[in-house]
Amino acid sequence: MGQQDMPTGPADSGKRRLGVMGGTFDPIHHGHLVAASEVAAQFHLDEVVFVPTGQPWQKSDTRVSPAEDRYLMTVIATAENPQFSVSRIDIDRGGPTYTTDTLRDLRALNPDTDLFFITGADALGQILTWRYTEELFSLAHFVGVTRPGHPLTDPGLPEGGVSLVEVPALAISSTDCRARVSAGAPVWYLVPDGVVRYIDKRDLYRGD
Numbered sequence: 001m002g003q004q005d006m007p008t009g010p011a012d013s014g015k016r017r018l019g020v021m022g023g024t025f026d027p028i029h030h031g032h033l034v035a036a037s038e039v040a041a042q043f044h045l046d047e048v049v050f051v052p053t054g055q056p057w058q059k060s061d062t063r064v065s066p067a068e069d070r071y072l073m074t075v076i077a078t079a080e081n082p083q084f085s086v087s088r089i090d091i092d093r094g095g096p097t098y099t100t101d102t103l104r105d106l107r108a109l110n111p112d113t114d115l116f117f118i119t120g121a122d123a124l125g126q127i128l129t130w131r132y133t134e135e136l137f138s139l140a141h142f143v144g145v146t147r148p149g150h151p152l153t154d155p156g157l158p159e160g161g162v163s164l165v166e167v168p169a170l171a172i173s174s175t176d177c178r179a180r181v182s183a184g185a186p187v188w189y190l191v192p193d194g195v196v197r198y199i200d201k202r203d204l205y206r207g208d
């Protein structure tokens with residue numbers, strides 16, 4: 001994607017600009033962090049809130065670590081960046097996580113704020129299979145980011161509803177991180193150091 005193909009989103013409304021990075025984060029890795037940092041810079045966001053899923057209903061055939069472990073790894077990974085925060089709303093709501101609920105709740109908690117939902121190319125490609133899409137696209141501007149191995153295209157969101165953005169390519173996935181820990185391979189430098197230590201301390205993924 002060339003620089004000229006990169007839209008910068010809707011016209012600036014003058015409101016606070018909040019990025020929303022939703023994910024299962026099992027575990028959070030540098031691909032997530034670089035995507036959030038890059039979108040924050042390109043879209044002049046005031047803050048990015050990371051929102052670990054409660055129950056990721058489209059991953060029901062995958063073993064997912066306890067929400068508290070995923071939440072704490074996300075806190076550890078983002079703690080040093082003053083622009084990053086973590087929200088428990090999807091975990092505390094309970095039940096399957098629908099992004100329409102996430103964005104509705106974040107709007108209620110953040111009046112006079114424009115929301116920018118950040119999503120990788122793979123997740124963006126699946127977005128029309130999400131629940132309650134008739135309301136979803138009115139709640140935030142969507143920012144699709146490049147991810148190695150996945151074509152980045154607008155899957156057919158309403159006009160002006162999505163921007164496609166190139167971010168530094170990191171071929172890292174949580175699936176691969178889990179498989180590496182399970183096989184006794186290192187995940188140093190794929191995930192933040194504190195997350196490596198947390199995985200070790202809690203003995204995550206070893207028996208997968």
Ligand SMILES: Nc1ncnc2c1ncn2[C@@H]1O[C@H](COP(=O)(O)OP(=O)(O)OP(=O)(O)O)[C@@H](O)[C@H]1O
Binds near residue numbers: 023035118146174175
């Ligand atoms: N390396 C990456 N580059 C860009 N975006 C990414 C990257 N990894 C994940 N994302 C995006 O971050 C969001 C949360 O992803 P998620 O927590 O499911 O991680 P994952 O690595 O895709 O996990 P898994 O391998 O378990 O499916 C999604 O929108 C996903 O597309």
Ligand SMILES: O=C(O)c1ccc[n+]([C@@H]2O[C@H](COP(=O)([O-])O)[C@@H](O)[C@H]2O)c1
Binds near residue numbers: 025098131
């Ligand atoms: O709203 C939905 O139905 C929906 C379905 C699948 C995924 N999502 C959201 O997409 C984000 C990435 O999800 P995942 O499963 O790839 O980690 C996360 O915020 C999920 O809550 C949302």
